[in-house]
Amino acid sequence: MIATLIVVAFYVGVVAYSAAATLFFVELARPERTPGAPRWAARALAVGVAMELLPIAVDLSDASEVPSIKFALMLCSMSIAVGYLVLRVRMRIDAIGVVVAPLSLALLVGAQFLTARGPATDFPHTLLLMHVAANVLGVGFFLLAGAAGGFYLFQERRLKAKRAPSMQGRLPPLEALDMTEHRLLLAGFPLLTFGIVSGAVFAARLGSMTSAGLARSAFAYATWLLVAGVLILRAVAGWRGRRSAYGTLAGVVCVVLVVGIYVVAGGGGL
């Protein structure tokens, strides 16, 4: 029964994320702003999130297993969508939905093909879950921050180029993009810190580490350093806007490499 419900939830989730992606794209491509389209897109995104809750809850309830990459990717997909929906309430960032919805969809669908679990360990299940959840949420927030940074650079370039503001009008204001990116980094940074520290403890207890594991750790540390640098320079030297966006995008590249290595090499906990 539960298995059937999970399958149904998966298909409904795919439809909802696809609908959201289409609506966000149509809104961006239309010559005039239509307030209804982003609202319906956000609702479709929320439906997608709701559909991911069941399989995630089932995975969480299974205390006997180390969380799988499928669980991690679904959590990541959901956290990106939730993060966006929360920020959207206060900021004019509808255009970022064009990235968020397809990303959540890709992670949800991709998760179905990845079922590998980490090696059996004697670590407490709750601690493992916290480690995985922190990393996954952090990755989700950083990817979202990267999307905001990308949009910032695009919008800034158009404004500097002094083009007619036909499409610019539907992109979020620079300030909103900058604040969104900053808040996501602030939210993701403690999670990433916890994930790295707990990951280091687990790695030390496991003993030897594969070359993929080493590379993954190196990129995770690089991400941490880059994000820390972006946050510190913003606070101390007023590095906002373009500089902050470049730093964030560099951090996102490292995050993508960490996830990529994990997906390709598999297992081992994030």
Next chain:
Amino acid sequence: MIVVVGLSHRTAPIHVRERLALPADTVPELLRTIVTGPIGEALIVSTCNRVELVVAGTEGARSNLTEVALAATAAIVSRAPGVEGHLYAHTGAEAVRHLFRVAASLDSLVLGEPQILGQLKDAYDLARDTGTAAGVLNRVIPRAIRSAKRVRSETTIGVGQVSVPTVAVDLTRQIFRDLSRHTVALVGSGEMGEGVARLLRQAGARLIVVGRNMERVAHLAQAMGGEGRSLAELDKTLVEADVIVTTTSAPGYIIDAKEVQKHRKARKGRNLFFIDLAVPRDVDPAVGELDSVFLYNVDDLSNVVAESLQSRQREAERAEAIVVEETESYERWAEAEQVTPTIVALRERIRAILESEVDRSLGGKLKHLGPNDREALMVMMEAALNKMLHPATAGLRRLATDPTSRGELEQAVSALHFLFELSTTHDASPHDSDPQASMVDLRDDDAALSLTSDAAGRTESPGSTKAGLPGRMGR
């Protein structure tokens, strides 16, 4: 059909248009005054760029449009003597096309501006509330509004800003999220600069007015609800303000890149937007190269305006095609509607005969039939009625929509009236005053047959009838 008489920015300068300016509270009374004699319905579109009287005759499609146009002209001239030479009049199909173009903002001073559609809707609501919009206007105005909406949704004629101040404000909104959290500085005084600053102030921004002449600065600051500062405090302003509108008459740059760079740390990297409206320019172009700083001068803003206008001009051709299509569609619909009273009368006549015969049979030889059989009999009768009338209905509609078959149509309608002894009791059409009913596409047989309508056998062509009017009348 309708008549449109009026003047606009195309035919009358502002001092003439001012003479016809109508305070909103006087319009209902004026409408009631106008609806007299040959004028049966009236609506007034009054904006700063046009005053137009849209009227229909008391006899609907059979009205003498020349007579209606003369009466409408007289109504306008009596209110503002001397404007005759600036008036234009459109009648019949030409008037419909003009109205559709006005609604679609193709006749506006600023092509594609959105206000005119709202103004037309308001004028229509007012006329309906006053009771001066009925059958004809209830058909044509909703079609004009629908046509305008189609133009806006299928073209980009309304996209982009078309004046320097609005472009400047639009760009500001693309940089800053909430203007009420930001400070705007107006450096110098100039009409365009004040216009931009006023719009930004209205959007909630805090305003600082900076200038050499403190008396003038204080006066301007007070008038605009801002704070006045001397030019000596420009450094402090460069740190505080996020949008700086410059419009001084200084012969050289008053703000250079070094100065802006110097305040970067104090500004903590906040975006800074310069709107340089001065000629010669106030802000060194190198400022625009700095990180987090945006600089638009008059030429940049004018280029954006020109791009928007060019784009609108290109879209106008597509919009005109839509208007032509919608006008023709309306005309076909209106023409087809002429035969609706005859079709309705014919249907009622035949149904009455059939029902009478069926009732007699059900009371006699078919008395034994149960409720189900009786119901089946009625359904069969209705189906037979539809099939029987279909060729006549289709033929009449075909003739009605073909301008070359006017004579044949009249003969056919007369023949039907004679052969079936059709009554003409449908002249007073209940749906005339219902705009929803009037929007039903009467080309659909079933819909047509379910309606009653106005005068049967209209004889006047819905095509244009030029009024022999003085001055610029008849375009």
